[in-house]
Amino acid sequence: MYIDARTLADHTLIEGDVCIVGAGPAGLSIAMEWNNTSHKVILLEGGGMDYDEQVQDLYDGRSTGQAYFPLKSSHLHYFGGTSGHWGGFCSTLDELDFERRDWIPHSGWPIRKADLDPFYARAHPILDLGPCEYDPSYWQKKDADLKSLLPDNPAVWNKVWQFSAPTRFGKKYGQAVKDSKNIHLYTYANVTEIRANEPISAVDRLTIKNFAGKQHTVKAKRVILACGAISNARLLLASNRQATKGLGNDNDLVGRFFMDHLEMKSAYLHLPFRDPLKLYLFTTGRTKMRCELAISREMQARHAILNGVSSLKTVHEANIDVPAMKSWTSDDPQKNGHPGFWKDHLARTISFVDRHLGSSQFMMYTRIEQAPNPDSRITLDTVNDPLGMPRAMLHWELTPLERRSMRTIYELLGRQFGAAGCGRVQLMDYLEDPDDASWPDFAGGGWHHIGTTRMSDDPRSGVVDANCKVHGLSNLYVAGSSCFVTCGSANPTLTVVALSLRLSDHLKKLG
Amino acid sequence: MKRRKFILLASVGAVAIAIPVVMRRRHHHSLAAPLGQPDFLGHICDEATVREIGDAYCARNPDEREEDKLVSLLIATSDGDGHRAKNPAKSAIDSTRVLRQLDGAIRDDYAAGRVVTLKGWVLSVTEARQCALYSLSHQ
Numbered sequence: 091m092y093i094d095a096r097t098l099a100d101h102t103l104i105e106g107d108v109c110i111v112g113a114g115p116a117g118l119s120i121a122m123e124w125n126n127t128s129h130k131v132i133l134l135e136g137g138g139m140d141y142d143e144q145v146q147d148l149y150d151g152r153s154t155g156q157a158y159f160p161l162k163s164s165h166l167h168y169f170g171g172t173s174g175h176w177g178g179f180c181s182t183l184d185e186l187d188f189e190r191r192d193w194i195p196h197s198g199w200p201i202r203k204a205d206l207d208p209f210y211a212r213a214h215p216i217l218d219l220g221p222c223e224y225d226p227s228y229w230q231k232k233d234a235d236l237k238s239l240l241p242d243n244p245a246v247w248n249k250v251w252q253f254s255a256p257t258r259f260g261k262k263y264g265q266a267v268k269d270s271k272n273i274h275l276y277t278y279a280n281v282t283e284i285r286a287n288e289p290i291s292a293v294d295r296l297t298i299k300n301f302a303g304k305q306h307t308v309k310a311k312r313v314i315l316a317c318g319a320i321s322n323a324r325l326l327l328a329s330n331r332q333a334t335k336g337l338g339n340d341n342d343l344v345g346r347f348f349m350d351h352l353e354m355k356s357a358y359l360h361l362p363f364r365d366p367l368k369l370y371l372f373t374t375g376r377t378k379m380r381c382e383l384a385i386s387r388e389m390q391a392r393h394a395i396l397n398g399v400s401s402l403k404t405v406h407e408a409n410i411d412v413p414a415m416k417s418w419t420s421d422d423p424q425k426n427g428h429p430g431f432w433k434d435h436l437a438r439t440i441s442f443v444d445r446h447l448g449s450s451q452f453m454m455y456t457r458i459e460q461a462p463n464p465d466s467r468i469t470l471d472t473v474n475d476p477l478g479m480p481r482a483m484l485h486w487e488l489t490p491l492e493r494r495s496m497r498t499i500y501e502l503l504g505r506q507f508g509a510a511g512c513g514r515v516q517l518m519d520y521l522e523d524p525d526d527a528s529w530p531d532f533a534g535g536g537w538h539h540i541g542t543t544r545m546s547d548d549p550r551s552g553v554v555d556a557n558c559k560v561h562g563l564s565n566l567y568v569a570g571s572s573c574f575v576t577c578g579s580a581n582p583t584l585t586v587v588a589l590s591l592r593l594s595d596h597l598k599k600l601g
Numbered sequence: 602m603k604r605r606k607f608i609l610l611a612s613v614g615a616v617a618i619a620i621p622v623v624m625r626r627r628h629h630h631s632l633a634a635p636l637g638q639p640d641f642l643g644h645i646c647d648e649a650t651v652r653e654i655g656d657a658y659c660a661r662n663p664d665e666r667e668e669d670k671l672v673s674l675l676i677a678t679s680d681g682d683g684h685r686a687k688n689p690a691k692s693a694i695d696s697t698r699v700l701r702q703l704d705g706a707i708r709d710d711y712a713a714g715r716v717v718t719l720k721g722w723v724l725s726v727t728e729a730r731q732c733a734l735y736s737l738s739h740q
Contacts, residue, residue: 357721362644450645501716504723508711511704514645517721 092268094138095279096302106132106274108597109296109310111281111325113267114171115583116570116590117316118259119216121273123594125266131273132310134298136280136317137168139264141424144301148280148475149321150421153484155466156529157415158350161484163423164537165318169277170260172318172537173583175423178256180217180584181249182210182224186387186397187459187578193394194491196347196462199575200547200556209588209595216587217254218262220378224250226369229379236369238381239512245389246506248369248381249399249579255375279306282479284313284329284337284566292564293337299477312565312597316590319348319539319572323468324482326543326553326560338543338560343553345468345542348484349460349577350535352398352492354413357454357500358516359402359507364448370402373441382457384579385499393502395495398458399579400503404444408453410437415534454515456499457536459577461491468542486535490527497521538582543572558593569593635696636675637734640704642724650720655736657719658729671734675699678706678727703727 108124110117113135124131137145150162158164166174183203190198211222223229226248230236240246267275278300287294296308315322323345327336336344369381382399390397403411460466466487470480497517504515520530546552549561558573560566569590571582578585642651659666665674679702710716710725717729724732 360645362641501718501723504718505711505714505716508716508723508725509708511641511708514641515723517718517723519721522718522721 091270091274093274093276095276095298095306096300096304098304098306100304100306102306104132104274104276104306104308106130106308106310107312108132109134109308109313110316110569111296111314112136112171112316112318112321113169113259113275114166114316114318114570115173115176115259116586117171117314118263118267119213119587119590120314120316120569120594121267122216122263123591123598125270125273127272129272132308133267133273133275134279134281134296134308135169135275135277138277139169139260141166141168141174143422145278145280146423148477148479149482150475151320151482151484152471153486155484156486156488156533157531158484158486158535159415159418159537160421161320161482162421163418165320165539166423168260169264169275170258173257173259176254176256176258176583177581178254179251179581180219180254181251181580182206183578183580183585184249184384184387184397186390187576191391193391194396194461194576196464196551197576200545200552206585206588206592209591210584212591213584213587216257217584218257219252219254219584226250226381230369233368235366238369239367239383240506240510243506243509245386245502247384247386249384250379250381251580252379253372253377278302280477280479281308281317281325282328282477283331284325286332286337286563288332290332290337291562293566301476312567312600314567314569314593314597315543316569318570319542320468320482320484322568322570322572323542324470324480327468327470328480338553338563338566340562341550343544343551346464346466347462347541347544348466348468348486349462349540349574350486350538351457351459351577351579351581352488352496352533353455353457353536354530354533355408355411355453356400356456356496356518356521357503358405358518359452359454359513360516361450361452361513364450366445366448367402367452368445371404371441371445372401373438373445382579383503385502389502393498395498396459396461396491397576397579398456398495398499400454400456400499402452402454404440404449405451405453406440406444406449407437408455410440411453413532413534414536415532418537454500454503456496457579457581458492458496458499459579461489462541462544462576463487463489488529493527493529494524497524536581538571538577540571540574540577540582543568544575545573546575557596558589567593567597634738635700636672636703637731637738639728639731639735640700641707642728642732651732652736652739654719654722654724654729655732655734658717658733659736661717661719662733665730665733666737668734668737671730671737675703675727675730675734678730679703703731
């Protein structure tokens with residue numbers, strides 16, 4: 091069922107069993123799990139079925155610290171959410187990502203990877219991925235040309251990525267949601283405040299507003315916030331009428347530990363021969379799987395570094411690549427990320443030629459987790475948006491560990507290529523000096539907003555528990571990457587969907 | 602008689618000392634060329650880059666900034682474990698063998714973490730010395 095909240099009579103009361111706030115990958119994954127059940131699901135989307143500039147502007151906000159993408163264009167505010175400009179990169183987190191690592195402060199989830207594995211498998215069809223197989227040998231048996239660059243060694247391994255088409259959740263699930271008898275989708279339903287009971291032990295109601303000047307109330311037995319890591323934190327912080335620091339924020343943790351992956355060019359790989367590196371290269375729309383070079387848990391522990399990977403692209407192709415921090419500069423998400431017809435055509439041609447002739451020089455791109463850092467955070471600005479809600483403000487802050495880890499990764503890769511006698515690694519200028527703490531101007535993230543309502547069994551160190559329930563509030567849950575404790579080296583969407591399915595199962599068991 | 606004997610003995614002694622030194626220097630010079638040719642790097646980068654790497658190594662290790670010193674170190678490396686051979690001149694007669702052994706030593710360097718980062722290149726100490734030798738012998 092589909093209702094445009096602008097068409098409702100002012101001050102309508104909407105009631106249901108479960109209310110999901112946000113219709114992106116997390117919210118829609120949960121909603122579809124509840125389709126055709128006896129439960130009345132209220133699905134609230136702040137935007138419409140398509141992009142709407144006025145609604146998108148609600149995501150505008152300032153940022154300080156390390157340069158970041160414009161907040162307004164770094165996530166999308168309409169049905170389907172940020173899947174609307176998602177790249178489709180998927181991989182699982184590693185076992186180590188869930189463990190407490192002595193050398194990384196604030197690391198350690200209250201769940202293990204094994205707890206998520208069944209949900210990774212269930213997430214695959216949702217994201218239109220192939221078999222849930224992340225062992226390279228599975229793919230190598232199917233294609234003998236998928237050859238590993240390095241022999242087995244104790245430091246570097248091949249981590250598998252799979253690629254979604256990518257799935258646009260709005261397009262894929264829009265009709266099913268509209269046709270559903272028990273999912274009630276309300277568009278233009280921006281939640282601006284969560285009100286709790288007294289003495290603030292459960293959510294009582296939500297206030298929704300829209301640009302038609304209408305305000306409605308939603309009541310549900312259980313509420314799931316699935317608005318993304320910036321908006322989840324913003325909404326909790328802005329719900330400060332009863333709790334001055336915001337709901338779920340007794341320990342001043344909401345909004346803290348904002349993380350993104352650092353994604354940037356870092357080194358060159360020189361081979362003495364031309365090689366198409368079929369196991370490692372990626373062509374948009376064609377590649378179903380590839381590997382990236384990952385560092386073993388033993389080496390991460392020995393060198394006390396963060397988890398990161400290196401992906402390869404031929405130097406020819408990389409030379410026409412503009413770093414995301416240089417190309418993703420507009421507030422308008424529709425103006426970013428489009429290389430233009432000729433540039434796109436050139437990149438595809440180069441990719442085609444390199445794939446067939448092979449290349450001997452490759453650019454190595456890093457994707458590395460950011461160390462959890464309480465000072466890297468979302469707060470409320472003093473400026474309100476047109477619906478009267480304080481705008482989000484980001485202070486993105488990196489630590490010396492990211493830089494040292496990145497450099498160490500390439501030294502380890504260089505050692506392995508040298509030991510195998512198959513290549514040499516050359517660091518880019520900015521990584522040459524181990525004592526230089528600065529970042530080049532193209533240092534940037536991957537549009538992965540992570541960690542603002544982190545998970546912990548202890549309310550003093552996390553906002554939600556292992557079941558994604560907000561500590562201290564019996565019926566408020568959070569879905570999505572804001573619950574991540576660390577980000578690993580993998581793009582977050584697959585884990586977002588897996589974690590959401592796990593939350594959904596948990597709620598179903600509660601009845 | 603005594604003077605004649607002294608001159609004779611002194612001459613014999615001088616020759617006895619000079620011959621191995623000269624031979625060794627000649628041998629070093631004959632090896633300097635092949636030893637100063639980093640084989641793998643020669644396939645993936647140009648001469649200017651090899652010299653840049655070599656210059657950077659010399660700048661960081663001024664005590665090794667001599668051709669003879671580098672040749673000795675490379676010959677010693679080729680004889681295993683980085684220890685000087687008992688008879689370097691004899692063991693290094695076959696330059697082909699030395700180069701083959703150096704290739705093994707380079708791989709061992711990488712495996713053992715005996716690496717240096719010069720001009721961004723993550724290199725084995727042995728091949729960095731080869732670059733340095735190349736640079737010095739082409740000045």
